Amino acid sequence: MDSSLAYGTxxxxxxxxxxxxxxxxxxxxxxxxxxxxxxxxxxGLGTWVTFGSQISDEMAENLMAIAxxxxxxxxxxxxxxxxxxxxxxxxxxxxxxxxxxxxxxxTTKIYWGGQAETERGLSRKHIIEGxxxxxxxxxxxxVDIVFANRNDGDKINEMLTxxxxxxxxxxxxxxxxxxxxxxxxxxxxxxxxxVEVQLPELYHKIGVGAMTWSPLACGLITGKYSDGVPExxxxxxxxxxxxxxxxxxxEGRRQLAKIKELHLLADRLGCTAAQLAIxxxxxxxxxxxxxxxxxxxxxLLENLGALRVDFISQLFSSHINNFIDALLGNKPHSKKELRx
Numbered sequence: 045m046d047s048s049l050a051y052g053t054x055x056x057x058x059x060x061x062x063x064x065x066x067x068x069x070x071x072x073x074x075x076x077x078x079x080x081x082x083x084x085x086x087x088g089l090g091t092w093v094t095f096g097s098q099i100s101d102e103m104a105e106n107l108m109a110i111a112x113x114x115x116x117x118x119x120x121x122x123x124x125x126x127x128x129x130x131x132x133x134x135x136x137x138x139x140x141x142x143x144x145x146x147x148x149x150x151t152t153k154i155y156w157g158g159q160a161e162t163e164r165g166l167s168r169k170h171i172i173e174g175x176x177x178x179x180x181x182x183x184x185x186x187v188d189i190v191f192a193n194r195n196d197g198d199k200i201n202e203m204l205t206x207x208x209x210x211x212x213x214x215x216x217x218x219x220x221x222x223x224x225x226x227x228x229x230x231x232x233x234x235x236x237x238x239v240e241v242q243l244p245e246l247y248h249k250i251g252v253g254a255m256t257w258s259p260l261a262c263g264l265i266t267g268k269y270s271d272g273v274p275e276x277x278x279x280x281x282x283x284x285x286x287x288x289x290x291x292x293x294x295e296g297r298r299q300l301a302k303i304k305e306l307h308l309l310a311d312r313l314g315c316t317a318a319q320l321a322i323x324x325x326x327x328x329x330x331x332x333x334x335x336x337x338x339x340x341x342x343x344l345l346e347n348l349g350a351l352r353v354d355f356i357s358q359l360f361s362s363h364i365n366n367f368i369d370a371l372l373g374n375k376p377h378s379k380k381e382l383r384x
Contacts, residue, residue: 078253
């Protein structure tokens, strides 16, 4: 682990939708965003699905307050989330709280801005106009990081490859522009290749860090889908039929069986399955921050508990890592490892 990381705990009280909560508050440690000088909390708060859609604005404000007071300084959104309402909610909360703009980091994403052809994509026109729209909804003068939500290729949902990021870096250097500093990628027990094979090479060569999302695989890792799809779950929401199909698939059932074993491991380590999964993501080289997606204060406080000192030290041991790799059976290998 980076020796520059700092953390601490203290007692506090929070008001949640289930009543008052007393317990430890976790001061989040910081990491550089890739090899840039920007310091971000190793856990960030995402707004996909939740802000402006699944949860009320009051709950969103409560989550933001808890996160910020616990040392989270990274908040991620996108122009497409809830058709722009996520950015509006986020902006209203920031304005209401009156936090110093220099004390937090805002990232947003550009691609799907509207219905017209000129309102989506990565043309110069939409990058400029889309970002202006985001700034207006966020009520901010600037955002710290702008991501391309996908590339302009022909394949649906195609993300930027390591080669494309390297090419963008070379072009930026050639014309004395600011090069890419970070890439967002899905990362959890069952999605490992990009973060563990492709991005570490970029981290070492050009300093690009990884900001990862969905550490709980859309809730699958928590075990909530072990006995079917609950009515209040994300897989039951309109527009998430793909997640329901994934849960009910043969592969989904195999994953749920492995998750049961991981729950037993979490019990032995004295943590929850969610905390184990989040800390596991943080162990990976080049991961600057893991984005959390939560809908309640209790979920957020549980996830922040992944940073407990005693637990983190155990997870970073080779014994635990080897056990998890053997159970999952999907550890990716770099070209160098395969040649060896």
